[in-house]
Amino acid sequence: MSTTTPTSTPPAPMPPASTPLWQQALAYRPPRRYVPVLATLLLLLVMYTIGVSQYRAFSDVQVIFNVFIDNGFLLIVAVGMTFVILTGGIDLSVGSVVAMTTMIASAMLQDGAYPAWFVLIVCLTVGPTLGFLMGCVIHYFHIQPFIVTLAGLFFARGVCTWIDTSSIPITDPFWTSMAQQRIRFSGNFVSISVIIAFVLVAIAMYVLAYTRIGRNTYAVGGNEQSALLMGLPVGRTKIAVYTISGFCSALGGIVLSFYTGSGNPLIAIGMELDAIAAVVIGGTLLTGGSGYVLGTVFGVLVLGIIQTLITFDGRLSSWWTKMVIGALLFAFILLQRLLSLRKT
Amino acid sequence: MSDIRGALQRVSRHNLFWPALALVLLVVANVIYRPGFVKIEMLQGHLYGSLVDILRQSAPLIIIALGMTLVIATGGIDLSVGSVVAIGGAVAVSYVSGLDDQNSVGGVLVACLLAAAVGAAFGLWNGILVAGIGIAPIIATLILMVAGRGIAQLITEGQIITINSAPYKLLGAGFWLTLPFALFIAAALILLTALLTRRTALGMFVESVGGNAEASRLAGIRSRRFILLVYVFSGFCAGTAGLLATSDVSAADGNQAGLYWELDAILAVVIGGTSLAGGRFSLGGTVLGAIFIKTLTTTVYSMGINPQQALLFKALVVILVCLIQSPQFRETVAGSWRRRRRRPEPPAAPAEHPKVEVPA
Numbered sequence: 001m002s003t004t005t006p007t008s009t010p011p012a013p014m015p016p017a018s019t020p021l022w023q024q025a026l027a028y029r030p031p032r033r034y035v036p037v038l039a040t041l042l043l044l045l046v047m048y049t050i051g052v053s054q055y056r057a058f059s060d061v062q063v064i065f066n067v068f069i070d071n072g073f074l075l076i077v078a079v080g081m082t083f084v085i086l087t088g089g090i091d092l093s094v095g096s097v098v099a100m101t102t103m104i105a106s107a108m109l110q111d112g113a114y115p116a117w118f119v120l121i122v123c124l125t126v127g128p129t130l131g132f133l134m135g136c137v138i139h140y141f142h143i144q145p146f147i148v149t150l151a152g153l154f155f156a157r158g159v160c161t162w163i164d165t166s167s168i169p170i171t172d173p174f175w176t177s178m179a180q181q182r183i184r185f186s187g188n189f190v191s192i193s194v195i196i197a198f199v200l201v202a203i204a205m206y207v208l209a210y211t212r213i214g215r216n217t218y219a220v221g222g223n224e225q226s227a228l229l230m231g232l233p234v235g236r237t238k239i240a241v242y243t244i245s246g247f248c249s250a251l252g253g254i255v256l257s258f259y260t261g262s263g264n265p266l267i268a269i270g271m272e273l274d275a276i277a278a279v280v281i282g283g284t285l286l287t288g289g290s291g292y293v294l295g296t297v298f299g300v301l302v303l304g305i306i307q308t309l310i311t312f313d314g315r316l317s318s319w320w321t322k323m324v325i326g327a328l329l330f331a332f333i334l335l336q337r338l339l340s341l342r343k344t
Numbered sequence: 345m346s347d348i349r350g351a352l353q354r355v356s357r358h359n360l361f362w363p364a365l366a367l368v369l370l371v372v373a374n375v376i377y378r379p380g381f382v383k384i385e386m387l388q389g390h391l392y393g394s395l396v397d398i399l400r401q402s403a404p405l406i407i408i409a410l411g412m413t414l415v416i417a418t419g420g421i422d423l424s425v426g427s428v429v430a431i432g433g434a435v436a437v438s439y440v441s442g443l444d445d446q447n448s449v450g451g452v453l454v455a456c457l458l459a460a461a462v463g464a465a466f467g468l469w470n471g472i473l474v475a476g477i478g479i480a481p482i483i484a485t486l487i488l489m490v491a492g493r494g495i496a497q498l499i500t501e502g503q504i505i506t507i508n509s510a511p512y513k514l515l516g517a518g519f520w521l522t523l524p525f526a527l528f529i530a531a532a533l534i535l536l537t538a539l540l541t542r543r544t545a546l547g548m549f550v551e552s553v554g555g556n557a558e559a560s561r562l563a564g565i566r567s568r569r570f571i572l573l574v575y576v577f578s579g580f581c582a583g584t585a586g587l588l589a590t591s592d593v594s595a596a597d598g599n600q601a602g603l604y605w606e607l608d609a610i611l612a613v614v615i616g617g618t619s620l621a622g623g624r625f626s627l628g629g630t631v632l633g634a635i636f637i638k639t640l641t642t643t644v645y646s647m648g649i650n651p652q653q654a655l656l657f658k659a660l661v662v663i664l665v666c667l668i669q670s671p672q673f674r675e676t677v678a679g680s681w682r683r684r685r686r687r688p689e690p691p692a693a694p695a696e697h698p699k700v701e702v703p704a
Contacts, residue, residue, distance in 0.1 A: 141672045146421070153659075159656065273489070277490060319498060326487050333479055
């Protein structure tokens, strides 16, 4: 390329074209806001490579699809959590709301008491309503999100056992058809849940990047005071993100009830931690204002692949999962800290 | 008339007023429902009764909440205490189970020291993350909250270890001088904490760090050192509580021991009137808050409600207590009440407004 330039032009002190391509590639620095997401992607690739090199069956594409099938509901919940964490808040109630949704669905479907569409509408209303109420309490009465959503956690879990203390099987034809439906891609398959999760991820990415509410979410998380002074609707945004998280939890609950075919009052205990871990490993700043839904997708994949690796290994016990997740959390939080130190 | 009102106002402004009122109301409700609630009797040289039982069960929560109070006073939070409870219990029980003579007092004492030391060590880890590296407390302690359960299960090798040790059993379930032994441990720790924070400058330093860490550093207080210290103390408390929790059932369960205790401890602190924003704390309030939570749990059980459904009541009470403590909420309620009373006489006196704004 540089050979075609006329000789008359004064030579630049360091013409970029004269450096070899590999040096240019090495010198490339991604924008800092993408670094955490890229780090997660790198980790994902490394883990996958380790898996493929260690276990022959790991290279099967279905392994990846199974990770999505097994963690579809976690992905859905984590997307909602991403919104909340982007505003600098936290939602501890998600696991309980998931369980509450499975219980409401299974109780209403018992003996065909209500048609499936009606149950879906009720389920998708209850979750966001609880989220909306929690958002209102957080905004209007200035109580920490931590405490309010903690009360939400207790409340939803209490509702679960109030409905029934044991698990209820779902025999509704719509539910079973959704559970058994396989969408095939050349010999491999995913479930409906995965499609729902991906549609949600796409919508969430669009909303965060291109709509007013999405930009407000980032602004409130970046600096609430500034956002308020700029005239942004801080209160409405904060209430909205908790409503969104409630909706995602409800949707996650429905998907989980497809997956398990029952409502269980004790399911998804501690799921809020998995969701928060996925969001943080996905590079979203827990203090708010920075992060991407795509990172959350990677975060969920990382958690899923850890579980798959430990299952493939067979020697390691399940508690190693928690320790590895803890170690990864530490690594990513340290990375975030280093990045924010460099910025200031 | 105005004297009474003034006195009432003074009392209601005392920081222990709201938690104490909530506790008294709860006890009164219990007595109405079940008059035998306050009865305490002597049986085989021990005091027996619901109240004694509640106090015994509150002991581990009080101990954790003490550490949590100081952490929250510095503007932090410690989510890992539940996991550290499990780890401390697991360490102590697995040590005792490995002894030749499980009933040896010396061995049990070593186990106690081990649990407290391990707890403090994990607290140190949290402290280094928060004070040394500068990670936000809620995030830093989240790591140990997730990983700690794994560590506890690693120590117990995924099993529930059971032991048969009389001196160990004494810690959480035994009696001494007619009272539950756990109460003496809790009382000793309360006394120690109160002496250290209120009779020395330590408490003031902790509060000043919570008020503004940077300003206190400029004022010559080693902020980081105090932050480190409170996390170590919180870990120590959690490890000690792990002893009581496992002693009560003579078994260590890495999965269930101390599950959701961090939430109970934080609630106890908040109900006790310590602001989550940091800057001041009330040890008395925390103790009252912890007893309140355990009384509530016992109340719900004694009414024959399923333990799981008790969560529903807990949620409602938590929200109620937090709302009452929120100045904005009191303002709203008081404002609408005043407006209704004032409707006949239109001119409102704005001068009275600030008086209602009682800090939580």
